[in-house]
Amino acid sequence: MNQKEIEKVLKEKLPSANIKLNEPMKLHTSFKIGGPADFFITANNIQEIREVVNIAKENNLPLKVVGNGTNLLVKDNGFRGIILKTNLQEIKITKTKNKDEINTKYKINEMESSINCKEEYIVNVQSGMALGKLAQILLKNEIGGFEFASGIPGTIGGAIKMNAGAYGGEFKDIVQDVTYLNEQNDIVVIQNMQCDFSYRHSLFSNKDYIILGCNLKLYKDTKENIKNKLDENLQSRREKQPIEYPSAGSTFKRGEDFITAKLIDECGLKGYTIGGAQVSEKHAGFIINKNNATAEDVINLIKHVTEIVYEKTGKKINLEIEIIGK
Ligand SMILES: Cc1cc2nc3c(=O)[nH]c(=O)nc-3n(C[C@H](O)[C@H](O)[C@H](O)COP(=O)(O)OP(=O)(O)OC[C@H]3O[C@@H](n4cnc5c(N)ncnc54)[C@H](O)[C@@H]3O)c2cc1C
Incomplete structure (x- = not known):
């Protein structure tokens, strides 16, 4: 089935307003980066989720569930298949x-x-x-x-x-x-x-x-x-994290015997920029979307940081954020 035919099947089971075609994922990620998803569907109850799962299976479509998209980097060519946002709020x-x-x-x-x-x-x-x-x-x-x-x-x-x-x-x-x-x-x-x-x-x-x-x-x-406690935590985030820029939080996981942000800082990478993506000057663990970054900019910066840290310290650092799409 082509995209229009699948849309028709989806609309038989779900409210039309919940189905978007070729939806830019930069609208649904905290990085504000990402090309179009073939289908972006919001499910408001469990029955709707099950319908979407069945339709994806029957049509062999990749299905990816998202929440607020705050740990995701979606590639520039987007996602072929269904992105499903579970809007269950009870x-x-x-x-x-x-x-x-x-x-x-x-x-x-x-x-x-x-x-x-x-x-x-x-x-x-x-x-x-x-x-x-x-x-x-x-x-x-x-x-x-x-x-x-x-x-x-x-x-x-x-x-x-x-x-x-x-x-x-x-x-x-x-x-x-x-x-x-x-x-x-x-x-x-x-x-x-x-x-x-x-x-x-x-x-x-x-x-x-x-x-x-x-x-x-x-x-x-x-x-x-x-x-x-809430105020204290929020204050600490404001002071330490670059929350004024789009990002997906800490780009890399903590190491078993090292703090990754500290290593990146010690390698002189704070502020290092590729295209619109930058290693935050405030917190080296965050890659930020400083200026209309593409996913490619971020991925190239991730590669650069990973290589330099390995070269200078011998430590392998691993991603915390998830990269999806084409
Ligand atoms: C400024 C900033 C600060 C952050 N600080 C922290 C922090 O202090 N600690 C921390 O741990 N993280 C932090 N994060 C990262 C992020 O917020 C967390 O990882 C969060 O748990 C991701 O939730 P989400 O709903 O946005 O998931 P998404 O990014 O939408 O998805 C993340 C993963 O969860 C899966 N997923 C989402 N919903 C479902 C579901 N219903 N069923 C199955 N799988 C699902 C997705 O498929 C994906 O694999 C921060 C991010 C930002 C931007």
Whole structure:
């Protein structure tokens, strides 16, 4: 089937407004870079996601799920196939234990008791929810434990896949279970231990599963405490990160025995520019879109930085961002 025929099939199953053809991906990535996706589809519920998965399968079309596109570099010729944005936004908060129950449970071990005596909440949240928005909802409800994630500009889906983290917290610390669609389009629930979380990695890193939502385990706190932590983290980001320029956050992963940004800085690469892409002068770990950069500029800069760091220090640095497309 050609593009128009597939569009017709899609429109039989989904609202027309949710289907865009030849959509520039620079409109859907924080890098503000990327050529057109053949189809850019927004799904507002699980049924719509399943329909899109079926249509992609039947027509042999590559399918890539995205959240806020804040860890992605899409190549200049775009993406042949379907980009699916999961716009699932529901949230449900349940108080699971009150203080007395928790104290009783842990009273055998006084040490644990003092750590765990906070009231617990289970926050059921769908994958399209933006982390910043969730942080504000939790603040309003006086629920703590999520502050570390508030300044990460992604969604729940992207954050679970990446085991996103900052300021001493990671998703692996707060996820109780994850609900996803597997390759057969079946809904599956797995517990934290089965998610294979490690640094910027999860079970979902190497699979084409579609994360639908999760339960987060959080705790009661005061508005003041939560607000202070949120403000502190935001202030630190403003001071240290080039958030005034488009980027996809840290371009490279931390090394096992080194801080990548520090190595890049020590190699004299801060400010190094190729085309419109630049190694940020503020934070060497970030490649920024300084001036209408193309994906090719960024990729060439990544290659250059990787080569120079290896030549000068003998260390291999690995990408944290994901490059997709043609
Ligand atoms: C200024 C800035 C600061 C950042 N700071 C941090 C930080 O402090 N810590 C950190 O960890 N990251 C940080 N990031 C990177 C990024 O925000 C995170 O990796 C985030 O988790 C990506 O979420 P997303 O929704 O944007 O995912 P996307 O970029 O859209 O996608 C990332 C990956 O997740 C997959 N994915 C997305 N949604 C789903 C889903 N529903 N089901 C299955 N797979 C899915 C995509 O296919 C892709 O493989 C930063 C980025 C920027 C631009």
